[in-house]
Amino acid sequence: MAGFRDREKQFFPLQNIQDVVKLFRDQLTCGEEPNLSLLSIVLGVIENILTVNRAIPTEVDNSANLEPIFPVVELHTIEALYSKFESHIKRSVDLTKFPGPHATRELVKHVSDVIWGSLTRSFYKDKAHLQSLYSFLTGNKLDCFGVAFGVVAAFQVLGYKDVHLALSEDHAWVVFGENLAETAEVTWHGKGNEDKRGQPITAGTTEKSWLYLNGYPVICTREMEVSSIVSGINLAITTTMDSVELGSLQQELLWLLYDMGHLKKYPMALGNLGDLEEITPSENRKKPIELFQEAIASSQEYYNNQHVYPYTYLGGYLYRKQDYNGALQAWADAASVIKKYNYNREDEEIYKEFLEIANDLIPSMMKHVAGENAARIHHTSLLYNPESYANFLRFYDGICEWEEDSPTPVLHITWAKQLVFSISKFDISVRIGVDLKGENGDGDESEDSEDDENSSGETKDKNQNVKEESSRNKTDGEDGEQNTTKARGRVGRQK
Numbered sequence: 001m002a003g004f005r006d007r008e009k010q011f012f013p014l015q016n017i018q019d020v021v022k023l024f025r026d027q028l029t030c031g032e033e034p035n036l037s038l039l040s041i042v043l044g045v046i047e048n049i050l051t052v053n054r055a056i057p058t059e060v061d062n063s064a065n066l067e068p069i070f071p072v073v074e075l076h077t078i079e080a081l082y083s084k085f086e087s088h089i090k091r092s093v094d095l096t097k098f099p100g101p102h103a104t105r106e107l108v109k110h111v112s113d114v115i116w117g118s119l120t121r122s123f124y125k126d127k128a129h130l131q132s133l134y135s136f137l138t139g140n141k142l143d144c145f146g147v148a149f150g151v152v153a154a155f156q157v158l159g160y161k162d163v164h165l166a167l168s169e170d171h172a173w174v175v176f177g178e179n180l181a182e183t184a185e186v187t188w189h190g191k192g193n194e195d196k197r198g199q200p201i202t203a204g205t206t207e208k209s210w211l212y213l214n215g216y217p218v219i220c221t222r223e224m225e226v227s228s229i230v231s232g233i234n235l236a237i238t239t240t241m242d243s244v245e246l247g248s249l250q251q252e253l254l255w256l257l258y259d260m261g262h263l264k265k266y267p268m269a270l271g272n273l274g275d276l277e278e279i280t281p282s283e284n285r286k287k288p289i290e291l292f293q294e295a296i297a298s299s300q301e302y303y304n305n306q307h308v309y310p311y312t313y314l315g316g317y318l319y320r321k322q323d324y325n326g327a328l329q330a331w332a333d334a335a336s337v338i339k340k341y342n343y344n345r346e347d348e349e350i351y352k353e354f355l356e357i358a359n360d361l362i363p364s365m366m367k368h369v370a371g372e373n374a375a376r377i378h379h380t381s382l383l384y385n386p387e388s389y390a391n392f393l394r395f396y397d398g399i400c401e402w403e404e405d406s407p408t409p410v411l412h413i414t415w416a417k418q419l420v421f422s423i424s425k426f427d428i429s430v431r432i433g434v435d436l437k438g439e440n441g442d443g444d445e446s447e448d449s450e451d452d453e454n455s456s457g458e459t460k461d462k463n464q465n466v467k468e469e470s471s472r473n474k475t476d477g478e479d480g481e482q483n484t485t486k487a488r489g490r491v492g493r494q495k
């Protein structure tokens with residue numbers, strides 16, 4: 001029957017989050033490799049019950065909606081799916097032709113074909129909950145990450161230790177061979193792009209390419225491959241509601257992996273944990289801001305600071321907390337990373353990220369602060385803050401440099417219109433570099449202070465002009481309606 005040892009069997013049936021955590025902890029500390037297929041199937045079964053096949057009780061007993069519901073995961077369910085995967089892979093791959101301890105490119109392509117060949121032709125590849133082996137085994141559907149993970153899990157079933165998952169911020173492939181020196185595409189990317197399965201990922205492909213992180217992808221260990229499927233748990237019941245129980249499970253498992261050091265080199269998983277902690281803070285655990293900063297430090301230390309998402313995780317968080325100065329700095333740092341890349345047609349995801357920041361989040365932020373009269377009168381608003389203005393300009397400068405030498409244009413009229421709208425909200429004093437508070441430290445107070453009695457007429461006039469100009473600017477501001485962002489709620493609370 002299934003390759004289960006009594007070790008795994010002792011944890012079943014899984015009746016609650018702690019039972020799942022104990023199974024994962026055992027798999028990660030038992031001295032042997034964690035069983036990727038087993039863990040992916042377990043997470044897929046639980047995710048499916050808590051999101052896809054969620055039988056929400058009728059109005060009659062609506063109290064049930066508030067009771068935590070956790071599925072009981074029986075051993076026989078998991079064993080049946082595991083042995084189906086194991087026998088499908090072993091039956092489809094004749095290893096007698098591949099004697100060596102390391103995988104070969106031919107074998108990697110063949111295993112990718114076996115997974116690929118089992119997928120139903122017509123399914124909407126962008127759908128949710130298609131990332132696990134549960135989806136593969138029960139619906140013959142996988143998303144692009146799921147195909148890459150499935151290939152790695154298949155190689156583990158075949159007894160190979162050298163085939164590992166390589167992850168960028170929007171793509172996945174595999175490394176293999178002696179010293180993991182070889183790379184191969186094993187899945188597709190995006191829409192309308194021919195898949196390049198079997199091909200190596202060459203320096204020519206990765207250079208200045210965000211999709212391949214300029215040659216600095218996350219190269220997973222077996223434990224980091226476990227981190228990737230935990231991080232990939234999809235909480236969505238609908239577009240506006242997440243499963244609370246599934247979120248708690250993901251959070252507990254990510255902390256387990258964090259404590260064991262398996263998120264250290266995985267910035268996106270650290271960011272994911274930061275998002276979960278923002279929604280449901282754990283006692284005696286690091287704060288979201290610390291986790292986002294650890295993700296940035298991880299990218300700086302292990303990936304030559306070539307990753308963008310650590311900064312946009314932080315920027316999004318600070319924006320939601322209405323720390324707009326901090327958000328502008330994080331977004332300027334994100335643009336300072338992307339400017340080293342050339343934008344090409346397969347980079348749409350990061351384009352959409354910067355588009356939303358420039359044409360939605362920053363304009364909303366400017367409207368909000370334009371309405372803050374107290375802050376404006378006391379010049380504490382970011383509209384008077386030269387550092388915020390500098391970060392604002394650095395953000396746009398990075399996007400312009402990103403576009404330079406790129407085969408695909410980035411900016412268009414909407415970007416220009418939103419730039420004019422946003423930049424005009426900054427006070428004239430920061431835009432022309434006049435220090436209204438006379439703190440410019442060069443001793444020549446009369447030049448800058450507004451209320452200096454003996455300042456010369458023209459200085460007064462100039463200051464007077466500046467004041468009038470800046471006061472005119474203020475009236476341009478839109479009424480500062482509070483800009484609320486969609487908080488990501490969980491079931492029971494609308495997002």
Ligand SMILES: CC1(C)CN=C(N2CCN(c3ncnc4sc(CCF)cc34)CC2)S1
Pocket residue numbers: 144145167168169170171172228231232268269272309312313316353
């Ligand atoms: C700041 C953000 C917009 C918030 N969520 C973000 N993501 C959510 C989680 N993501 C991820 N999280 C963990 N691992 C991976 S591997 C991968 C590439 C396809 F395989 C994506 C991704 C992608 C990025 S970036």
